[in-house]
Amino acid sequence: MFVEGERVENRRQAELASYAVLDTSAEAEFDDIVKVASDACGMPVSLISLLDGDRQWFKAETGFGQTETPLSQSICAYTVQQDDVFEIEDLTRDARTSNNALVTGGPQVRFYAGAPLRTPDGVALGALCVLDTKPNKLTPSQAFVLRTLAHQVVTTLELRRSLRLRKESDRRNKAILESAVDYAIVSMDLDGMVTSWSPGAERILGWSEFEMCGKPAHVFFTDEDIASGIPQREMASTLLQGRETDERWHRRKDGSLFWANGEMVPLRDEDGRHEGFLKILRDRTEQRNAAAKEQADAAFMREVLSSSADCIKVLDPDARLTFMNEGGLAVMEAEDFNQVQGSDWTGLWQGQARVDAREAFWAAMAGGTGHFQGPAETLKGTLKWWDVQVTPIRGMDGRPDRLLVVSRDVTAQRVSEQRIAESEKRWRGLFEGMQEGFFSGEIIRDVKGSAIDCRLVEINPAFAAQSGLPADTVGRTIREAIPDIPDWLIETYARVVDTGIPEVFDIVVPELRRAFEVRAYREAGQRFAAMFIDVSERKQAEARRAALAELGDRLRNTSDRAEIARVAAEILGRTLGLSHAGYGDVDQDNETIVIGEGWTAPGIPSIGGVHGFRDYGTYIESLKNGHAVIIDDVTDDPRTASDADALAALHVRSLLNLPLMEHGRFVALLYALKDVPYAWKPEEISFANNFADRTRAALARIDAEERQRTLNLELSHRMKNMLAMVQSIATQTMRTATDLDAAKEVLAGRLIALSKSHDLLLGGEMGAAPIKTLIEGALQTHADNQNRFVLDGPTFTVGAKAAMSLSLMLHELATNAAKYGALSTANGQVSINWRLRDVDGEPHCALRWSEAGGPAVAPPTRTGFGSRLIGRGLAGNFGGEVDLSYPRDGVVCTIDAPLAGLQAEDAPRTAH
Numbered sequence: 001m002f003v004e005g006e007r008v009e010n011r012r013q014a015e016l017a018s019y020a021v022l023d024t025s026a027e028a029e030f031d032d033i034v035k036v037a038s039d040a041c042g043m044p045v046s047l048i049s050l051l052d053g054d055r056q057w058f059k060a061e062t063g064f065g066q067t068e069t070p071l072s073q074s075i076c077a078y079t080v081q082q083d084d085v086f087e088i089e090d091l092t093r094d095a096r097t098s099n100n101a102l103v104t105g106g107p108q109v110r111f112y113a114g115a116p117l118r119t120p121d122g123v124a125l126g127a128l129c130v131l132d133t134k135p136n137k138l139t140p141s142q143a144f145v146l147r148t149l150a151h152q153v154v155t156t157l158e159l160r161r162s163l164r165l166r167k168e169s170d171r172r173n174k175a176i177l178e179s180a181v182d183y184a185i186v187s188m189d190l191d192g193m194v195t196s197w198s199p200g201a202e203r204i205l206g207w208s209e210f211e212m213c214g215k216p217a218h219v220f221f222t223d224e225d226i227a228s229g230i231p232q233r234e235m236a237s238t239l240l241q242g243r244e245t246d247e248r249w250h251r252r253k254d255g256s257l258f259w260a261n262g263e264m265v266p267l268r269d270e271d272g273r274h275e276g277f278l279k280i281l282r283d284r285t286e287q288r289n290a291a292a293k294e295q296a297d298a299a300f301m302r303e304v305l306s307s308s309a310d311c312i313k314v315l316d317p318d319a320r321l322t323f324m325n326e327g328g329l330a331v332m333e334a335e336d337f338n339q340v341q342g343s344d345w346t347g348l349w350q351g352q353a354r355v356d357a358r359e360a361f362w363a364a365m366a367g368g369t370g371h372f373q374g375p376a377e378t379l380k381g382t383l384k385w386w387d388v389q390v391t392p393i394r395g396m397d398g399r400p401d402r403l404l405v406v407s408r409d410v411t412a413q414r415v416s417e418q419r420i421a422e423s424e425k426r427w428r429g430l431f432e433g434m435q436e437g438f439f440s441g442e443i444i445r446d447v448k449g450s451a452i453d454c455r456l457v458e459i460n461p462a463f464a465a466q467s468g469l470p471a472d473t474v475g476r477t478i479r480e481a482i483p484d485i486p487d488w489l490i491e492t493y494a495r496v497v498d499t500g501i502p503e504v505f506d507i508v509v510p511e512l513r514r515a516f517e518v519r520a521y522r523e524a525g526q527r528f529a530a531m532f533i534d535v536s537e538r539k540q541a542e543a544r545r546a547a548l549a550e551l552g553d554r555l556r557n558t559s560d561r562a563e564i565a566r567v568a569a570e571i572l573g574r575t576l577g578l579s580h581a582g583y584g585d586v587d588q589d590n591e592t593i594v595i596g597e598g599w600t601a602p603g604i605p606s607i608g609g610v611h612g613f614r615d616y617g618t619y620i621e622s623l624k625n626g627h628a629v630i631i632d633d634v635t636d637d638p639r640t641a642s643d644a645d646a647l648a649a650l651h652v653r654s655l656l657n658l659p660l661m662e663h664g665r666f667v668a669l670l671y672a673l674k675d676v677p678y679a680w681k682p683e684e685i686s687f688a689n690n691f692a693d694r695t696r697a698a699l700a701r702i703d704a705e706e707r708q709r710t711l712n713l714e715l716s717h718r719m720k721n722m723l724a725m726v727q728s729i730a731t732q733t734m735r736t737a738t739d740l741d742a743a744k745e746v747l748a749g750r751l752i753a754l755s756k757s758h759d760l761l762l763g764g765e766m767g768a769a770p771i772k773t774l775i776e777g778a779l780q781t782h783a784d785n786q787n788r789f790v791l792d793g794p795t796f797t798v799g800a801k802a803a804m805s806l807s808l809m810l811h812e813l814a815t816n817a818a819k820y821g822a823l824s825t826a827n828g829q830v831s832i833n834w835r836l837r838d839v840d841g842e843p844h845c846a847l848r849w850s851e852a853g854g855p856a857v858a859p860p861t862r863t864g865f866g867s868r869l870i871g872r873g874l875a876g877n878f879g880g881e882v883d884l885s886y887p888r889d890g891v892v893c894t895i896d897a898p899l900a901g902l903q904a905e906d907a908p909r910t911a912h
Contacts, residue, residue, distance in 0.1 A: 012051060012080075015123045019157050020164065021059060022052055029156050030060035033128070033149050038062050040145040041113070041138060043130035048117075048153055049076040050126040064107070064131075073101050079114035080124035085143045087113040090135040111136035113143070115150035120158070128153055184260075184281040187267065188217050192231060195276060199538060204260075204283050206253030208541045208683060217279065220250050222257065235277055238264045250281065259285040311386075311407040314393070319345050319361050322402070331409055333378040340379070345405065349376050357388070364390040364403050373410065385411045437463030437516070437532035440523060443494050444477065451494030453477045457527065466516065466532055496520045497528050506535070515539040537683075544687045547575040551691065555698040559705070562597060568695040569599035572672060576684060579604050579651045579675035583695060586659075588666045591620050604651045604675065616643050616650075619657075624666045629657040630685065633677040654678040656685065658692045663904075670695065771798050775832055778810040782823050793834035793847075802878035802902045806895075809882075813849050813893055821891050822854030829853050836899065843899040851890030859886040878902050 016022055030048055038046035045063040049056045056074040058067055071077060075097055079086040091097040091110055102109045114129030128150040138146065184201035188194055194217050197209035205220050212219075218231035225231070225248065238244040247261040260281045267276040311328030313321055321343050324332070334340055349357045353374030360370025370390035377383050387408040392400030439459040446452050455477050464470060473481050478490065489507070496503050502521040509516070515538075520530040554567050565583040573581035582598025591613045600606045613620040617640035619629045632654050634640035634647045640655075647653070652673045660668040670692040769777075772791055779789055798806060814823065814830075822828030834847040851857075880897030 009053075011123055012125060013053065015119055015121070016050060016052060016125055019125075019161050021157060021160070022050065022057055024059070026060065030153065031062075033153055033156075034060045034062045037128060037130055037146060037149050040149075041130045041142045043111070043113075043132045043136070045107070045109075045131035047076075047129050047131070048126070049074070049114075049129060050117075051077060051080060056126065069102070075100065075102070075112045076114055076127035076129055079116050079127035079129065082116055083118075085113060085115045085138070085147055086127075087138055087143075089137050107131075108133055110134050113138050113146060115146045117150055117154050117157075119154060125154075125157075182282065184279075184283075186212075186217055186279045186281070187276055188235075188279065189276045190235075190274060192217050192235060192277075201281075202538065202541075204252075204258075204281065205250075208537075210541055210545055211683070211686070220252070220281075222249050222251055225249075234264055238266050238277060239274060242266065247284070258283050259288045310409070313345065313405040313407070315345050315361070315403040315405060317365065317401065319403075321345055328407070331378070331384075333380040333382060349374060360388065360390040361403065364392045365400050367392055367400060384409050387413070436534075437466040438529070439463045440527060440529040441478065441493065443490075443497050443526040443528070445494075445526075451490055453479045454490055454493055454528075456481065463532060466514070466534070493520055493528050493530070497522050497526055507532075508539075541683065543575055544683070547571050548687075548690060548694070551694055555694070558698070559702055561699060561702055564695065564698045564702075566597045566599070568670075568691065568698075569597075572670075572688065572691050573599040573601065576672055576688070577674070578672050580607055580671065580673040582671055584669050584671065586623075586666055586669055588624060593669055598671075601675075607650050616640065616647055616652075623657060623659040623669065626659055626661045626666070628659065628685070628689075629655070630680050631655050632679050635677075651675040654680070656680055656688055658688055660692060660696050668696070769798060769803055770795055771834065774798050774803055774807060775810060778807040779814055779830075782814045782818055787829060788823065790829065790831045791833070792831075794836055796836070796845075796899070796903070798902050799878075799904045802897075802904065805878060806902075809895070810849075813891075817851055817854070817891065820855070821857065822851035825854050827853045839898075845897055845899050845902055847895045849891070849893040849895075851892070854890055856888050857886050857891055858888075878904065 034046040034048055038044065043063075045061075047061045047064055048059040050059060051071065051074065054071050055068050056071055056076055058064070061067070075088070075091070078096060088094045088097060089111060091100065091103045091112055097103055097112070100109075109131045111132035111134065112129060114127035116127055117125045119125060128146060130146065182200060182204075183198070184204040185196075185198035186194060186201050187196040194212045194215055197207070197212045201212075202208050207219075216231075218226055221231055230248075234244050234246065242265070244264045245262065247259070249257045250260050250262075251257055261284050262279060262281045264277050264279045266274050267278055269275045311331050312323075312325045313328060314323035316322050321340050324334075324337055324340060329335075329337060329340075332340065346354055346357045346361060353372070353376060356372035356374055360372050363370040371388065373385065373387050375383055375385050387410045389406045389408075391404050393402040393404050395401035437460065440457045441454040442457055443451050444453040444455060456474050459469065459474060464473070467482070469481050478485055492503060492505065495501075500522045502519065504517065504519050507516045507518055508514075514534060514536045517533045517535045518530055519533070520528055522528050551568060551571050554571075555564055558564055558567070569582040572578065578599075579601045580598060582595055584593040584595040584598070586593050593611050593613065595608050595611065598606070598608060613623070617631075617634070617637075619631075619639045622629050629639075631637045631640055634653055634655065635644045640647060647655075650673075653676050654674045656672040658670040658672075659666050660670065670688065672688055771793065772795065775791055776783075776789075783789060810832075817823040817828070817830060822830055829852050831850045831852070832847070834845055837844055837846060878897050879901035880895055883894040883896075885892045
């Protein structure tokens with residue numbers, strides 16, 4: 001009985017430990033339960049009691065004022081032995097509780113009711129109980145509430161444990177994924193696009209996660225497999241069969257091939273629907289090569305065995321040969337078994353080997369095992385070394401009646417030993433040639449056993465190069481070699497030796513601008529070994545990803561152009577370790593750049609202001625053509641060597657210039673400069689390009705918002721003009737109409753034409769069209785008779801954007817003429833003629849609008865919105881210039897523009 005009680009208690013202790021609840025702080029969900037139990041049962045005291053060895057500890061209590069009591073005072077100890085609510089109406093009258101200290105003194109409890117807290121596995125952890133200072137009794141509904149709340153306590157504990165285990169599992173899974181650098185683990189969506197890319201994938205395949213996310217995963221298949229549709233078949237088979245494995249050649253980022261075994265499984269969402277794939281690759285090139293070698297070795301060994309590498313014989317009790325295998329015959333160089341049958345086996349040996357053979361024979365005959373090595377000649381006199389094992393073959397009575405002799409030709413083994421020595425030499429060469437740094441050391445402790453230093457036992461050249469330590473550092477201590485080494489590093493190595501648990505951690509060496517992942521593990525005694533893997537590229541990739549995220553966050557709600565340029569420059573400079581970074585506006589014609597508030601590293605003067613590109617090299621034409629200029633060392637590059645001093649004055653030794661183009665023109669530049677020679681990496685150039693695109697997108701957003709405000713002002717102006725147009729059309733129609741019905745018909749037609757023109761203006765787009773057709777369409781609303789407009793000029797096509805702007809200008813001129821000029825009278829007329837001419841080798845178009853027959857014209861006393869729109873806004877969309885004059889006879893407007901601007905499909909805008 002005692003043993004059974006101890007077993008129950010041990011099981012309870014184990015369950016409580018798994019919940020990790022003992023001696024934890026108060027939690028609202030448990031406090032609420034005891035309050036509900038107290039209120040529902042009408043009792044002043046309620047407890048969640050957990051039995052822990054020689055005490056009962058309260059996870060929650062109300063009305064009691066204590067967190068634990070000795071187990072000797074526990075009434076809940078009786079409850080855990082029950083399957084349902086346990087109740088004592090008067091504790092003073094129950095023999096089990098009448099002498100309890102809680103009853104006789106202290107709170108003087110008189111009533112107790114408790115529900116056991118039983119886990120799903122049937123282990124009673126304690127009880128949820130209620131107490132009263134007077135005799136009492138639970139109603140059935142109160143007992144139900146107490147029982148229900150006890151279930152709730154256990155459910156809450158289960159949820160806490162599940163959540164804790166889930167978090168721990170997630171942490172372990174993440175750690176496993178990040179440490180599984182020997183495996184490429186890739187997740188994809190159902191279209192085969194990469195959604196995640198493990199560090200192992202980056203190490204094995206060469207592409208970073210930043211480069212691969214959102215890209216098709218088939219890039220690491222060979223061209224032949226892609227052409228054969230292998231990636232698609234693999235995904236289809238995975239969905240069909242639930243798993244797909246393969247072994248084939250794959251391709252790395254640098255184009256090299258490697259042999260890998262892969263496994264693909266489908267990923268499912270919470271509802272069990274397929275949502276993607278998980279692909280796991282492991283580089284098995286070395287193993288494949290080793291397997292091929294192993295197969296060759298096996299074939300060789302079979303050939304050796306068939307050539308009697310082992311000679312198997314059976315001897316009778318007189319040591320005479322009764323059997324020899326074919327391999328044995330061959331290795332003994334016998335024609336057939338008759339040559340040796342019945343021969344004295346011990347007589348085949350000479351000298352000491354014969355003595356050893358006889359001792360081995362008698363040892364086996366005595367029931368033991370005989371073993372020796374020695375030389376012997378074949379029947380043709382060939383001397384070989386043999387390893388001989390003699391064992392008894394027992395008869396029915398259990399005594400040896402024959403002997404089995406296995407003679408192995410160890411001549412090849414002796415050769416193999418030499419090969420092993422050579423292999424060890426080759427391994428040493430491999431160790432010396434490893435790219436990863438490696439060293440082994442021995443912990444040095446003080447008299448108290450604390451680790452104070454470690455002695456370097458062995459280092460390879462890669463570690464010497466990484467740390468800057470010479471190879472003769474072996475034998476010295478780390479503190480002697482690196483006096484300022486941090487204490488935590490030696491403590492970590494000591495912990496690995498003490499616990500035997502390998503540890504993986506990172507070390508950043510600012511002086512080398514490198515980061516290393518260190519993998520330390522224990523060897524014999526106080527020895528440990530550590531491998532240093534350069535993870536600088538990975539850390540830099542993480543920094544670049546964080547920089548892009550930061551850029552997006554900081555630019556999202558910024559509407560100030562200067563602030564956008566300043567933020568982008570600061571993040572770019574800080575991330576790439578630059579001396580200068582920034583975003584400047586470019587005057588392509590003058591070949592200058594205006595740098596505002598760029599970013600400059602501490603201690604280096606700013607380079608703000610206007611700079612001429614040709615003052616710093618001969619690469620301006622590349623920028624004009626939209627090509628990035630990347631120079632690792634300005635003193636060596638032919639484009640900048642002659643101007644290296646001018647660049648040095650700006651603290652520039654290497655540069656990365658990314659041109660930003662608009663409509664084929666070089667309008668802005670993102671520059672990244674370093675004050676030391678530097679080989680720009682492809683991923684850094686890609687990062688800078690991405691940075692430039694995002695910065696330009698933010699600036700484009702501001703431009704779009706500004707254009708929208710202008711469009712809103714223009715729309716307001718159009719609505720006012722529209723009302724004036726309606727009035728003018730009505731006046732002209734009624735003045736020339738012969739009767740009311742005719743006036744109604746003409747007026748309706750003109751208002752419909754006006755509506756179509758208004759739709760054109762508000763639509764914002766017009767296709768390319770011949771210029772005469774464009775002009776006629778823009779003036780159709782005002783053509784109330786065939787003599788209103790006189791058009792004359794050569795035929796050519798106007799591009800979409802210029803067509804819209806020119807239509808708006810003609811509409812504005814016609815509107816003003818209808819309100820104040822020639823179109824406001826019955827006999828007024830407008831002449832529109834255009835001519836093509838050559839200006840400095842570039843064709844230009846000059847279009848002239850002139851009015852006649854209207855009221856006398858006087859220059860306006862102020863410039864209205866429409867006039868400003870004509871003179872400054874619309875003409876700029878196709879690079880034109882406008883001259884608007886007011887002779888007394890009628891308004892004259894001249895528009896002069898490059899023909900290329902008029903014919904462009906997307907008119908150039910000036911850089912802001």
